Amino acid sequence: MFKGNFVQNLPKIYGTYTGGFLVFILLMAIAESAGMTAKTIGILFVAFTVCIYAFIGYLSRTVQVDAYYVAGRQVPTVFNGMATAADWMSGASFVAMAGGIYFGGYTYMAFLVGWTGGYVLVASLLAPYLRKFGCYTVPDFIGTRYGGNLARFCAVAVLTLASFTYVTAQINATGTIASRALGIPFELGVWVGLISILLCSMLGGMRAVTWTQVAQYIVLIIAYLIPIFWISNKGGFGIFPHLMLGEEVSRLSELEAQFGLVKNSAADIKAAGVPGGLKSIAVAHSAVPEGGMAAWKFISLALCMMVGTASLPHILMRYFTTPSIKAARKSVAWSLFFIALLYTSAPMLATLSKLSLMDPSLATGIIGKPIADVMQIEWVSQWTNVKQAFIADFNGDGILQLNEWFMRGDVVVLSTPEVAGLPYVISGLVAAGGMAAAMSTADGLILAIANALSHDIYYKIIDPKADVRKRLLVARALLIVIGAAGAYIASMRITSILGAVAWAFDFAMSGLFFPLILGVWWKRATREGAIAGMIAGLASGTAYLIWVYPKFMGNPVWLGIDHLRFGIIGASVCLVVMVVVSLMTKEPDSATQKMVDDVRVPSGKTILGKQH
């Protein structure tokens, strides 16, 4: 199956796979009506999909270096787009994004703009040139363009810090979903999640990750879209929600005015004993906050996420796998297309979910109803029992007010099918989708770190004479070590999912963005400049984070640049230092200049050989 003209057979293979998955959903629906319990359905959904990914991972095993590092550079444009989309959309995108919009409204939606606009930078500034370079990893480009082990080492350090920050959040998400679906403790769920992740990547490296990511994309997009269309049609909100929810958005503004958006004081929340991490709706859904500072906060967050996107190695390395430079550019466009399918749906899900909850004229609405009645509703009691939702009767009138209903952001996506009264099979499907999203991102990240350590540190710096067998052995051993380290940290539950995810973007942009783009776009950039820029950028960004983050030093923020936006400081310092030091040092030699010239034209051989 994976031999010969496998690439030509891809549409057929994944078409069959998609059909098979839809049949599986139908079978589960039939089983549910025949009386199968919700718990069994949840277990079957997660177990069935994970087994398929592991099977694909096994079929894609390889002993060749270029297959292991860059999937043999034969991934077609559209499929690479799907794989990148799965690589990109993490547990946070799937589980937390709609919840973020639910509680944060327009202000939060800066993330939507930021997490998509970065691909314009990837396409126009980086992807085609890195593909022409022919590198295996992102530090491979830095190391060859600027020369020397120190530059390579600095790039590996930034990559490891950024990706590792990100990966713990992903393993955390797989753990949460696995523990909920399989009914096991979180600490055990984390390790079950890790084993599932490693099953996909261990044997086949990038090749295995690519083909499992395509499979995971199909599951996650089906799991995200079905509930939205179902709820929208069932509730009579519109056949095609994306085009038809205008009225519902205005209705939400009316309801906000009717109930009033009250921000509870910290003292009230504490006195009522609201569990940590739960929020109430206190921000307008679609209204834009007034003032220059609010606009600056919106665009500065979007800026950090965009520039961070263009610096994150696990995304950039996906474009090393296309057959040509032309394909790399087109593939970026397809990636964003597949990402947009989910991202444009998240605000619709948030709107529907919020309206189902808030509108007293709907059967599902709970706001404005007697608390005693609300507590009788099955999904309410279920989520309040596990402390994911909470009711605090502040004014003691026995009626549920908008500011008295608390919920965890992640619960919005997971609970919406139940809130809207869909059959349990949809909840099982959503769990499988969340698992796919978190696993695919974790796989990409762990592979990015392990590949950088095995290729750039072990092979290029420590033992350049190592044979293929030994290199791949080291690569796989590192995969396990890094995964285990991530799972261990995740099991300690240190940060909330979102804080950590935004930090990864800021770390990456602080250290890598300018060394990467100036390496292509500015011939005068020198090794000393790049090294100084990476070190100064990362150090200043990290120092600023420690300076302002409330849990570290908690100093007042400067110009609204808080801990989610520290990359602005890091990247600016990196740019200035890199330019100044480059101009002070000797211009790169003619061989390097010629290399940059060659990178800029698509024709001709790649800079690094097919196998290196």
Add this chain to the structure above:
Amino acid sequence: MSNKEKHWEKTKGLMITTLIIWFIFGYLIFMFGSSLNQGSFLGYPLAYYMCAQGSIIAFVVLIFWFANKQEGIDEEFGFVERGEDE
């Protein structure tokens, strides 16, 4: 100017055009979010619509447009890949 230099000049020009459009949809319109929200599209307040769907769709179209344009530039100067390394 050599062929290579001309090719690079045009490539740079395309990059700058692309980034200007990117800047408009990613930042410029959101600087005026509250006045933008007075307008509406498909019944959605306009600023809300732009960050929920509008800008995202604009980015997708922009990248497809950019990729086609760049292919045109590569062809014009004879730098089309022949697939030597595949």
